[in-house]
Amino acid sequence: MEQFLQVGVISSTHGIRGEVKVFPTTDDPNRFKKLKKVILETKKEKLSLEVQGVKFFKQFVIVKFKEIDNINDIEQYKGCSLFVSREDAVALEEDEYFIADLIGMEVYTNENPEELFGTLKDVIETGANEVYLVESKTHGEVLIPAIRQCILSVDVKAQKMQVHLLNGLLDQ
Structure with missing residues (x-):
């Protein structure tokens, strides 16, 4: 951290x-x-x-x-x-994180929770919600919206995030 x-x-x-x-x-x-x-x-x-x-x-x-x-x-x-x-630093609300704590985090999917999906490389601020740029060895750069439907859990201490990939997020 x-x-x-x-x-x-x-x-x-x-x-x-x-x-x-x-x-x-x-x-x-x-x-x-x-x-x-x-x-x-x-x-x-x-x-x-x-x-x-x-x-x-x-x-x-x-x-x-x-x-x-x-x-x-x-x-x-x-x-x-x-x-x-x-x-x-200011106190964070529940489900708020410092960008510095997210960068470099290992990302796993709920479909395959034991296999590393990728590494969070950047956080893009879009206005509506943030978007996480994840570098995946299999899929290249994947953009994942930082919304409850996609971000299932974040463990800052363990540097791990579990996500759900909505239909259309991966190139077919």
């Missing part, structure tokens, strides 16, 4: 007082309002930064960090990712 979860990517600076525009990679950007600290990952190190203020602008979140009051101090971090520790 990942220790840190990505919440956004710094896309640019905002103004001259050290604020940044962050493209949120979380499904609920309002979570930024509750953030007290984030981990900024650079190519060389991980920096712990305290969040001083948050506001919203179009699809971006404008974030102000304590101790950074100048555009020159923050400009070097454009393109860097922001993470939160698992302890600081």
Whole structure:
């Protein structure tokens, strides 16, 4: 399991007082309002930064960090990712999962529960529901909608998922 979860990517600076525009990679950007600290990952190190203020602008979140009051101090971090520790992440509802916990999960079908069907490679957000991209040795890339009819069980600790393949999901 990942220790840190990505919440956004710094896309640019905002103004001259050290604020940044962050493209949120979380499904609920309002979570930024509750953030007290984030981990900024650079190519060389991980920096712990305290969040001083948050506001919203179009699809971006404008974030102000304590101790950074100048555009020159923050400009070097454009393109860097922001993470939160698992302890600081929001609590999940039942049947909600962090994408980082799903990637790499072994996928089995209810038709053949002992034989590995494939590995979950990506989660695609479509608006209506998420879709899991599973790489199968037999069937290639298979798209499985993340709906109750298809996703029968998820065991994050064991890194296993059991699915039901609806008619039409596999190429004939």
